[in-house]
Amino acid sequence: METSIIKSQAYGKDRVRVVRVVRHPDSWQEIADYSVCVLLSGEAFESSYTKGDNKMVVATDSQKNVVYYLAKTLPADRVMVPEVFAGEIAAFMVKKYSHVTTCHVKITAKPWERMRFEGKAHPHSFSREGKETRWTEAFVTRKGDGLSVRMNSGFYDLEVLKTTNSSFTDFWRDELTTLPDMADRVLSTKVLCQWTFVSDDLEALRAAPFDRIFAGAKRNTLDVFANDPRAWVHASVQSALYVMADRILNDFADVDDVYYALPNIHYFPFDLSKFGLKNLQADAQVYMPIADPSGYITATISRPPKGKI
Numbered sequence: 001m002e003t004s005i006i007k008s009q010a011y012g013k014d015r016v017r018v019v020r021v022v023r024h025p026d027s028w029q030e031i032a033d034y035s036v037c038v039l040l041s042g043e044a045f046e047s048s049y050t051k052g053d054n055k056m057v058v059a060t061d062s063q064k065n066v067v068y069y070l071a072k073t074l075p076a077d078r079v080m081v082p083e084v085f086a087g088e089i090a091a092f093m094v095k096k097y098s099h100v101t102t103c104h105v106k107i108t109a110k111p112w113e114r115m116r117f118e119g120k121a122h123p124h125s126f127s128r129e130g131k132e133t134r135w136t137e138a139f140v141t142r143k144g145d146g147l148s149v150r151m152n153s154g155f156y157d158l159e160v161l162k163t164t165n166s167s168f169t170d171f172w173r174d175e176l177t178t179l180p181d182m183a184d185r186v187l188s189t190k191v192l193c194q195w196t197f198v199s200d201d202l203e204a205l206r207a208a209p210f211d212r213i214f215a216g217a218k219r220n221t222l223d224v225f226a227n228d229p230r231a232w233v234h235a236s237v238q239s240a241l242y243v244m245a246d247r248i249l250n251d252f253a254d255v256d257d258v259y260y261a262l263p264n265i266h267y268f269p270f271d272l273s274k275f276g277l278k279n280l281q282a283d284a285q286v287y288m289p290i291a292d293p294s295g296y297i298t299a300t301i302s303r304p305p306k307g308k309i
């Protein structure tokens with residue numbers, strides 16, 4: 001007889017590819033291109049794992065159908081913002097199936113950007129310019145008669161590089177240290193940035209400025225990377241991360257906290273002294289990018305608890 005217990009479970013459909021086009025009367029068109037993951041959990045599903053009893057199992061095929069059904073039937077503005085669409089799908093599942101306790105929906109959005117010709121936006125043609133990917137995940141959980149919504153959103157693979165105005169000095173030194181102080185260095189990272197939004201109210205989710213938060217988080221990240229002297233002059237990836245996150249928290253009241261993962265993709269000056277050539281420190285012009293390993297700097301930053309400021 002089996003005695004093991006289920007500690008957690010969730011099942012559903014991953015990589016549901018759905019594209020929604022909005023056609024305006026004046027020939028202006030919009031596109032959202034998503035890959036959706038829907039996962040259901042609840043005690044009622046335990047017997048499908050332990051007893052082979054499928055009676056309560058909403059087929060993953062049906063869950064996939066819900067994504068297409070809602071993409072067609074919801075008002076366009078609830079589909080075109082990934083956070084809102086994720087929340088709508090998750091809330092639909094929890095409301096429709098009373099035996100679902102939590103629905104987790106994750107969406108990654110393909111970054112189609114509208115083409116521009118001589119400064120003029122094209123009404124219906126798009127290209128993939130940026131390589132970063134926007135994504136979101138909603139956890140909608142039954143709470144009494146209502147719902148609670150927890151949302152993580154962000155982007156990853158925003159690749160950036162700067163050729164000066166970055167340093168790393170005055171760090172811990174002991175017999176295991178080989179890295180010299182670097183008063184100036186090439187710095188490159190592939191940004192993962194993520195923020196959270198928590199609400200008990202689906203209407204608040206529908207009204208939240210998710211597109212502005214996404215654009216603002218990306219702009220702040222790039223601006224701090226390129227321009228903010230607090231972050232880089234005689235400092236580190238760590239201090240840049242803090243300034244980036246602090247700017248997002250100051251700009252967007254809806255954001256509860258911000259997480260960054262910043263790999264430090266090393267570009268080391270190549271030592272050419274064997275050939276009588278100076279290429280280190282202030283003489284560095286030729287670098288060897290190092291694929292692995294990279295530094296990896298992470299933190300979650302939030303506002304201080306109330307009463308502590």
Ligand SMILES: O=c1[nH]c(=O)c2[nH]c(=O)[nH]c2[nH]1
Pocket residue numbers: 168179235236237238264295
């Ligand atoms: O900005 C940096 N932070 C570190 O913690 C670190 N460690 C390292 O070797 N180089 C760097 N750069």
